[in-house]
Amino acid sequence: xxxxxxxxxxxxxxxxxxxxxxxxxxxxIRSVGDLLQHYPRDYEDRSTFTSLAEAHATGKATxxxxxxxxxxxxxxxxxxxxxxxxxxxxxxxxxxxxRNFLSRKFSPGMKVFVSGQFEMRYGKLQSTRFIIEPYTExxxxxxxxxxxxxxxxxxxxxxxxxAVEAALRQYLPxxxxxLPPSLLAARSLPPLPEAxxxxxxxxxxxxxxxxxxxxxxxxxxFLQVIxxxxxxKRKTQLQAPVHFxxxxxxxxxxxxxxxxxxxxxxxxxEIYADTTxxxxxxxxxxxxxxxxxxxxxxxxxxxxxxxxxxVAFMVPTELLALQHAETAHTLLSPFGVRTALxxxxxxxxxxxxxxxxxxxxxxxxxxxxxxxFSDDVAYRNLRLAIIDEQHKxxxxxxxxxxxxxxxxDLLLMTxxxxxxxxxxTLYGDMDMSTIKTMPPGRKPVRTHLAVLxxxxxxxxxxxxxxxxxxxxxxxxxxxxxxxKLELRNAESMVEFLRRRYPRWKVALxxxxxxxxxxxxxxxxxxQGKIRILVATSVxxxxxxxxxxxxxxxxxxxxxxxxTLHQLRGRVGRSDRQSYAFLVYSPDLTEEAKARLRxxxxxxxxxxxxxxxxxxxxxxxxxxxxxxxxxLRLRIAHLTRDAPLMHEVRKDVEALLxxxxxxxxxxxxxxxxxxxxxxxEPAL
Ligand SMILES: Nc1ncnc2c1ncn2[C@@H]1O[C@H](COP(=O)(O)OP(=O)(O)OP(=O)(O)O)[C@@H](O)[C@H]1O
Numbered sequence: 001x002x003x004x005x006x007x008x009x010x011x012x013x014x015x016x017x018x019x020x021x022x023x024x025x026x027x028x029i030r031s032v033g034d035l036l037q038h039y040p041r042d043y044e045d046r047s048t049f050t051s052l053a054e055a056h057a058t059g060k061a062t063x064x065x066x067x068x069x070x071x072x073x074x075x076x077x078x079x080x081x082x083x084x085x086x087x088x089x090x091x092x093x094x095x096x097x098x099r100n101f102l103s104r105k106f107s108p109g110m111k112v113f114v115s116g117q118f119e120m121r122y123g124k125l126q127s128t129r130f131i132i133e134p135y136t137e138x139x140x141x142x143x144x145x146x147x148x149x150x151x152x153x154x155x156x157x158x159x160x161x162x163a164v165e166a167a168l169r170q171y172l173p174x175x176x177x178x179l180p181p182s183l184l185a186a187r188s189l190p191p192l193p194e195a196x197x198x199x200x201x202x203x204x205x206x207x208x209x210x211x212x213x214x215x216x217x218x219x220x221x222f223l224q225v226i227x228x229x230x231x232x233k234r235k236t237q238l239q240a241p242v243h244f245x246x247x248x249x250x251x252x253x254x255x256x257x258x259x260x261x262x263x264x265x266x267x268x269x270e271i272y273a274d275t276t277x278x279x280x281x282x283x284x285x286x287x288x289x290x291x292x293x294x295x296x297x298x299x300x301x302x303x304x305x306x307x308x309x310x311v312a313f314m315v316p317t318e319l320l321a322l323q324h325a326e327t328a329h330t331l332l333s334p335f336g337v338r339t340a341l342x343x344x345x346x347x348x349x350x351x352x353x354x355x356x357x358x359x360x361x362x363x364x365x366x367x368x369x370x371x372x373f374s375d376d377v378a379y380r381n382l383r384l385a386i387i388d389e390q391h392k393x394x395x396x397x398x399x400x401x402x403x404x405x406x407x408x409d410l411l412l413m414t415x416x417x418x419x420x421x422x423x424x425t426l427y428g429d430m431d432m433s434t435i436k437t438m439p440p441g442r443k444p445v446r447t448h449l450a451v452l453x454x455x456x457x458x459x460x461x462x463x464x465x466x467x468x469x470x471x472x473x474x475x476x477x478x479x480x481x482x483x484k485l486e487l488r489n490a491e492s493m494v495e496f497l498r499r500r501y502p503r504w505k506v507a508l509x510x511x512x513x514x515x516x517x518x519x520x521x522x523x524x525x526x527q528g529k530i531r532i533l534v535a536t537s538v539x540x541x542x543x544x545x546x547x548x549x550x551x552x553x554x555x556x557x558x559x560x561x562x563t564l565h566q567l568r569g570r571v572g573r574s575d576r577q578s579y580a581f582l583v584y585s586p587d588l589t590e591e592a593k594a595r596l597r598x599x600x601x602x603x604x605x606x607x608x609x610x611x612x613x614x615x616x617x618x619x620x621x622x623x624x625x626x627x628x629x630x631l632r633l634r635i636a637h638l639t640r641d642a643p644l645m646h647e648v649r650k651d652v653e654a655l656l657x658x659x660x661x662x663x664x665x666x667x668x669x670x671x672x673x674x675x676x677x678x679x680e681p682a683l
Pocket of ligand 1: 260287289290292439
């Protein structure tokens with residue numbers, strides 16, 4: 001039986017009734033299989049004993065002692081039991097606040113195990129935080145390393161421990177190991193049942209380390225099997241050869257008022273090589289905010305269009321779809337390219353008309369959000385799917401777009417650079433292109449920090465920029481007032497800013513504004529009619545208004561590093577000097593301080609991504625990608641375990657080279673587990 005298949009509800013374990021089960025449910029534990037994979041977050045080592053005498057120096061002891069005396073202290077109306085113990089090295093008092101019931105279990109003269117925190121009180125060692133157990137040959141909580149589980153207030157460690165103990169007793173003998181013995185032997189890893197037993201109740205530190213390594217290895221192993229197989233599969237899916245002319249691409253390039261940067265040139269060639277290859281393209285284009293990815297994507301689309309194919313360009317927000325559609329229209333329509341925006345706001349009749357145009361092949365380039373893969377959208381001959389800010393889409397959304405054609409070329413773009421180790425894991429089957437350099441003449445955005453209360457200086461600075469004809473963004477963490485948080489919000493600040501800057505038009509944009517209204521506001525902002533845009537982080541991705549030179553982010557401490565970097569990327573998109581002002585409230589957490597410091601110190605998106613990972617862990621980057629379903633990493637950590645990942649990768653490549661279909665008997669269980677994840681395609 002596979003661990004993942006132990007579906008018996010936890011209530012089948014002795015001692016877990018409906019009420020306790022509900023507490024387990026809160027932790028996401030429903031089945032015995034879930035329980036066994038609920039790994040300890042830490043351990044308490046009671047495997048070695050330390051004497052009471054040592055507690056003078058260390059403040060703690062785990063010892064075997066004899067009860068010498070028991071008495072009560074405090075008011076007679078509210079007595080507190082006190083137990084005196086002696087372990088031959090020292091005397092100590094255990095003060096039993098709220099635990100007078102211990103008097104029923106213990107009496108003077110008894111031998112006991114005791115573990116606790118001790119301090120000197122009135123010249124004696126004393127503990128109020130301790131555990132005590134009668135001395136026996138097989139103690140429950142002594143002489144071993146005890147697991148400490150992630151839990152809620154209602155579910156004490158003792159209940160979790162005995163549930164896991166019962167589950168191990170009942171199911172370990174039935175458990176199959178998905179990893180073949182030869183692989184385990186080569187890496188000196190213990191079999192699964194042994195590893196599971198030791199991760200929960202380690203007999204010693206060594207066994208714990210080996211168990212952890214084994215379980216981490218297994219999670220990374222399955223991840224890599226998926227990634228490596230996807231890469232192998234792609235190599236075998238060949239497309240019919242087509243000639244992809246570059247005349248339009250060349251004409252657009254020549255019509256641009258600027259030359260492409262060397263990085264843009266290089267990437268464009270890399271993409272074209274994929275385009276003409278019989279193997280479907282799977283390429284991730286990384287480039288910092290404003291480095292000119294969108295332009296490259298549009299250029300890359302032209303050979304497809306010229307060859308008579310369709311291109312779909314998927315973006316995460318309506319706002320961005322609108323903007324890209326305008327850019328695409330302006331750049332491409334002079335060459336006869338038919339572009340269309342499949343907006344969420346289209347009236348049913350207009351939508352029907354557009355859909356049938358797409359189906360008849362009368363549209364060359366369709367831009368939209370996830371609407372692009374709604375059930376009613378069908379393409380005539382989709383050959384390239386471009387997905388912008390791909391990490392904002394879930395795995396299944398991406399997969400559905402790909403279902404609209406047989407093996408279309410896939411170009412993913414991201415302005416959130418993905419650190420190397422992570423890239424290897426998530427996109428190990430994809431080719432990478434990177435735009436490192438910015439277009440010439442760009443001046444790095446100057447970033448200033450201002451504590452709340454000193455923001456007037458910032459407002460004055462913005463005023464000077466507005467006087468030069470430039471535009472500004474003001475960003476707030478909340479749309480409207482919140483009962484819980486005393487924060488400035490966009491709705492009330494827009495009023496304030498209108499009074500503060502009476503000469504200029506100020507508008508408000510956020511996710512609750514109807515889409516048509518959003519479109520109108522964005523258009524007026526692009527045209528320079530609106531000079532100040534007050535917003536939430538909806539403007540985070542991709543908004544491109546080169547004449548905007550200032551961004552003021554208030555309560556900057558409330559935004560994550562990746563978001564701050566993206567927001568800052570809204571300015572500095574031309575050769576004008578731009579400014580970002582991060583206004584923060586006093587009383588910053590250490591983490592918030594680190595974020596703001598990083599923002600002040602660097603504008604390099606790659607550095608920021610690394611820092612982000614350091615400060616916060618991989619969190620968001622993985623959302624909807626790895627954390628989904630069977631791929632969930634419960635114990636492995638992509639950055640921490642990067643060295644192991646490289647080893648795993650080698651093993652997986654070797655194994656799949658020998659047995660690509662996982663058909664050998666010793667690989668049957670691997671195949672079973674992988675076939676399940678195939679139902680949630682990983683891209
Ligand atoms: N080689 C170049 N020289 C000068 N300007 C350029 C060049 N390439 C692109 N630009 C301009 O730079 C601005 C940003 O480009 P683009 O929107 O393509 O960047 P991006 O990488 O997609 O940005 P984001 O990640 O913020 O969406 C645009 O106004 C674009 O016209």
